[in-house]
Amino acid sequence: LQRTVTAVASASCGDIDKPTTGVNKGLRDNDLDGTKTFYSMFNDVIVAAFICGTSRIATIYSDQLWSTYAGDWHQEVAHQAAVADGVKQGIICAAYQQFFEFCFLDLANKLDVEEANGKTYLDNTLVQWSQESGPSTHDPISTPIISAASAAGYLKTGVYADYRRKTAPSLGHE
Numbered sequence: 001l002q003r004t005v006t007a008v009a010s011a012s013c014g015d016i017d018k019p020t021t022g023v024n025k026g027l028r029d030n031d032l033d034g035t036k037t038f039y040s041m042f043n044d045v046i047v048a049a050f051i052c053g054t055s056r057i058a059t060i061y062s063d064q065l066w067s068t069y070a071g072d073w074h075q076e077v078a079h080q081a082a083v084a085d086g087v088k089q090g091i092i093c094a095a096y097q098q099f100f101e102f103c104f105l106d107l108a109n110k111l112d113v114e115e116a117n118g119k120t121y122l123d124n125t126l127v128q129w130s131q132e133s134g135p136s137t138h139d140p141i142s143t144p145i146i147s148a149a150s151a152a153g154y155l156k157t158g159v160y161a162d163y164r165r166k167t168a169p170s171l172g173h174e
Contacts (some may be wrong), residue, residue: 013052027064029073031158035104043107050111050121060107066098067091069108078137096131100146104129108148119152 025033043062049055065073070089080088104127111122127148134142142164150157 013048029065030068030070031064032068032098034099035062038064039103040098040106043103043110046107047110047121050125051113060101060103061065062099065095066102067095069095074137078133082136102127104148105147109151121150124152125149131162 018044027038030140039060046055046058046060046102063126065072069077070080071077077088077091081092082089108122108127111125111127112120113122114119115124127145128145132138132140132143134140134144147155
């Protein structure tokens with residue numbers, strides 16, 4: 001508690017710039033450009049907190065669609081993504097790609113600045129992305145987790161780990 005109370009007083013923020021643009025706090029679900037701007041600035045705040053020493057942990061929860069789709073995303077896209085024609089799966093995959101590029105990779109790139117001794121903030125961090133769904137909506141079986149960086153060398157990078165129990169009895173999912 002004492003460290004938390006004194007963290008702001010001892011922080012060294014140096015050249016942290018205040019954002020020059022405002023953000024619409026009432027983002028519409030299908031406002032892709034507004035979503036990108038909002039999360040870019042959110043990432044700026046996270047990076048500033050890490051650099052200033054006021055935080056070492058950050059969590060991003062995004063309930064935006066990351067798509068321009070106008071309709072009932074939950075029922076018309078998420079619940080239809082497993083339909084054989086692949087149209088809705090294409091929409092949801094494109095939305096995941098947008099999040100990956102404009103939130104996940106944006107944060108990783110912004111953390112890729114030198115911290116000390118030739119190491120970057122990214123080197124000393126673990127950035128991770130997961131979601132509630134595996135192959136189908138609300139199905140946490142085979143949920144992908146994407147990570148970047150090594151948590152200061154604690155984790156080995158460049159590996160693919162598959163922890164599925166391929167011999168497990170079927171749960172009725174294709």
